[in-house]
Amino acid sequence: xxxxxxxxxxxxxxxxxxxxxxxxxxxxxxxxxxxxxxxxxxxxxxxxxxxxxxxxxxxxxxxxxxxxxxxxxxxxxxxxxxxxxxxxxxxxxxxxxxxxxxxxxxxxxxxxxxxxxxxxxxxxxxxxxxxxxxxxxxxxxxxxxxxxxxxxxxxxxxxxxxxxxxxxxxxxxxxxxxxxxxxxxxxxxxxxxxxxxxxxxxxxxxxxxxxxxxxxxxxxxxxxxxxxxxxxxxxxxxxxxxxxxxxxxxxxxxxxxxxxxxxxxxxxxxxxxxxxxxxxxxxxxxxxxxx
Amino acid sequence: xxxxxxxxxxxxxxxxxxxxxxxxxxxxxxxxxxxxxxxxxxxxxxxxxxxxxxxxxxxxxxxxxxxxxxxxxxxxxxxxxxxxxxxxxxxxxxxxxxxxxxxxxxxxxxxxxxxxxxxxxxxxxxxxxxxxxxxxxxxxxxxxxxxxxxxxxxxxxxxxxxxxxxxxxxxxxxxxxxxxxxxxxxxxxxxxxxxxxxxxxxxxxxxxxxxxxxxxxxxxxxxxxxxxxxxxxxxxxxxxxxxxxxxxxxxxxxxxxxxxxxxxxxxxxxxxxxxxxxxxxxxxxxxxxxxxxxxxxxxxxxxxxxxxxxxxxxxxxxxxxxxxxxxxxxxxxxxxxxxxxxxxxxxxxxxxxxxxxxxxxxx
Numbered sequence: 042x043x044x045x046x047x048x049x050x051x052x053x054x055x056x057x058x059x060x061x062x063x064x065x066x067x068x069x070x071x072x073x074x075x076x077x078x079x080x081x082x083x084x085x086x087x088x089x090x091x092x093x094x095x096x097x098x099x100x101x102x103x104x105x106x107x108x109x110x111x112x113x114x115x116x117x118x119x120x121x122x123x124x125x126x127x128x129x130x131x132x133x134x135x136x137x138x139x140x141x142x143x144x145x146x147x148x149x150x151x152x153x154x155x156x157x158x159x160x161x162x163x164x165x166x167x168x169x170x171x172x173x174x175x176x177x178x179x180x181x182x183x184x185x186x187x188x189x190x191x192x193x194x195x196x197x198x199x200x201x202x203x204x205x206x207x208x209x210x211x212x213x214x215x216x217x218x219x220x221x222x223x224x225x226x227x228x229x230x231x232x233x234x235x236x237x238x239x240x241x242x243x244x245x246x247x248x249x250x251x252x253x254x255x256x257x258x259x260x261x262x263x264x265x266x267x268x269x270x271x272x273x274x275x276x277x278x279x280x281x282x283x284x285x286x287x288x289x290x291x292x293x294x295x296x297x298x299x300x301x302x303x304x305x306x307x308x309x310x311x312x313x314x315x316x317x318x319x320x321x322x323x324x325x326x327x328x329x330x331x332x
Numbered sequence: 333x334x335x336x337x338x339x340x341x342x343x344x345x346x347x348x349x350x351x352x353x354x355x356x357x358x359x360x361x362x363x364x365x366x367x368x369x370x371x372x373x374x375x376x377x378x379x380x381x382x383x384x385x386x387x388x389x390x391x392x393x394x395x396x397x398x399x400x401x402x403x404x405x406x407x408x409x410x411x412x413x414x415x416x417x418x419x420x421x422x423x424x425x426x427x428x429x430x431x432x433x434x435x436x437x438x439x440x441x442x443x444x445x446x447x448x449x450x451x452x453x454x455x456x457x458x459x460x461x462x463x464x465x466x467x468x469x470x471x472x473x474x475x476x477x478x479x480x481x482x483x484x485x486x487x488x489x490x491x492x493x494x495x496x497x498x499x500x501x502x503x504x505x506x507x508x509x510x511x512x513x514x515x516x517x518x519x520x521x522x523x524x525x526x527x528x529x530x531x532x533x534x535x536x537x538x539x540x541x542x543x544x545x546x547x548x549x550x551x552x553x554x555x556x557x558x559x560x561x562x563x564x565x566x567x568x569x570x571x572x573x574x575x576x577x578x579x580x581x582x583x584x585x586x587x588x589x590x591x592x593x594x595x596x597x598x599x600x601x602x603x604x605x606x607x608x609x610x611x612x613x614x615x616x617x618x619x620x621x622x623x624x625x626x627x628x629x630x631x632x633x634x635x636x637x638x639x640x641x642x643x644x645x646x647x648x649x650x651x652x653x654x655x656x657x658x659x660x661x662x663x664x665x666x667x668x669x670x671x672x673x674x675x676x677x678x679x680x681x682x683x684x685x686x687x688x689x690x691x692x693x694x695x
């Protein structure tokens with residue numbers, strides 16, 4: 042029984058970080074109607090940034106976030122401006138997948154070139170320590186990750202529902218053309234949203250890098266998990282992405298007790314089963330007339 | 333898009349020219365391994381033809397219906413593993429292994445039906461992601477069922493005692509046969525009522541349903557048709573390469589490469605995927621061989637990829653056809669200017685009918 046309770050706790054704490062990374066992906070989808078395949082490798086890039094800062098400049102990982110978050114935000118702005126904004130026309134869906142995949146390949150090659158293939162992981166004193174509460178051992182880094190995810194998701198929530206900018210983001214999500222008609226600068230909203238969606242990978246990447254060994258190849262595993270999460274939650278729904286992340290990571294932890302080699306299948310099997318029953322995902326809106 | 337293809341006015345001549353071009357290309361393809369007997373060169377030929385056939389097959393489903401599948405490697409890997417396991421269990425040797433390929437195709441069709449029924453319920457991005465999800469389930473099965481697949485150590489081919497100097501030739505001609513069959517099939521489908529229904533689904537699925545198309549049946553048929561040759565190619569590829577393991581049999585880059593080839597040449601055209609594969613596969617083989625300094629080739633590949641998509645968003649064939657039509661019309665207009673009051677038909681004007689072309693033809 043204890044091991045199940047431990048699995049659920051780990052699932053919720055670990056799931057929160059996935060929820061944050063997936064929230065960025067689903068936010069970008071909601072506003073720009075594109076799936077950013079590069080999100081996985083961007084997480085890895087952020088992890089490497091934290092790694093470089095801590096190894097070469099001896100900056101603590103948490104302090105380093107003050108540098109990595111703005112850097113990833115700026116990179117997101119650049120990617121949107123340079124590539125995504127130029128996609129128009131009928132094949133936009135498929136082309137956005139290919140363009141963001143191409144961006145991912147370039148980042149992957151650069152990371153291999155800069156850091157090699159050897160797997161690394163982030164080091165700090167709070168990564169190996171843990172606290173003992175109610176009979177559970179909770180690794181400090183999981184608690185920190187949960188805290189970071191909670192703070193960031195709350196910030197995104199307030200941004201979306203309590204600010205004027207958030208209102209224009211939601212308007213753009215509902216109807217791009219109508220948003221433009223009422224005077225919203227849709228291009229600016231798209232750019233900033235992409236920036237925010239990518240910026241969350243800074244925190245996600247730091248926690249990912251601290252809890253896993255990684256190299257540039259880790260991006261593929263990450264993006265396939267993140268895609269499964271956002272589709273299960275319903276594309277464009279941040280709440281759905283959060284719920285799906287918690288359910289899937291907890292499910293993975295539980296299956297891990299019975300059959301460790303099959304635990305990664307949980308993500309994809311859950312996705313297939315849910316889509317058979319509810320094609321629009323857990324909290325997704327049914328498309329009235331999909332093109 | 334049919335408008336561009338059939339050309340303006342001189343249908344007969346143009347058609348004949350195109351047939352002659354295809355015939356010449358086929359002759360070159362048949363003669364290729366006889367002229368270039370160097371195995372290193374014919375190796376390029378074999379792998380390129382595998383990708384020509386794969387890109388054309390992928391395009392029959394994804395190009396015509398607009399449902400972008402990134403899971404066709406499932407059928408490629410299934411074909412490789414099916415052929416591998418059958419060869420081992422039934423003690424098949426030598427060129428008899430080629431006889432197993434149609435069976436691999438049947439196996440792929442059996443798998444494709446349930447996968448298609450589940451995946452084709454959803455559209456657009458969700459469809460793309462569910463094909464990726466299926467793909468990862470299959471890859472994981474290959475890893476986790478070692479009694480069948482030998483796990484990470486991979487399934488080896490039996491010793492092949494072909495003459496080393498012409499070793500590649502049987503593989504080359506089987507790949508060529510599959511490629512030619514698929515190109516002909518793709519062309520026939522594009523001209524058929526079935527192809528029209530597929531393109532109507534791409535234009536507007538709900539409207540197509542209203543016009544009497546049964547989307548599920550039509551989409552599923554195309555899905556299965558495009559899955560079968562993938563398994564043939566997978567089996568052939570396994571026998572040629574000599575080994576299949578989970579990461580090479582179920583390779584995510586296979587799907588991306590095939591999709592990129594179709595896009596580069598022109599999604600939903602007959603010749604586009606052929607052209608795309610003829611350009612990209614040799615380029616990729618050359619890149620990986622020549623640029624061995626670390627991972628620069630990844631960066632170059634990604635950059636090339638971006639330039640192509642952003643510069644030629646519709647692919648080489650449609651963009652080229654548009655340029656030629658535009659040029660011809662400009663020339664025709666300068667030769668005999670249209671009488672005033674009668675608008676000159678422009679390439680753009682004719683293309684604007686493209687959007688709902690298929691649905692309009694059906695109606």
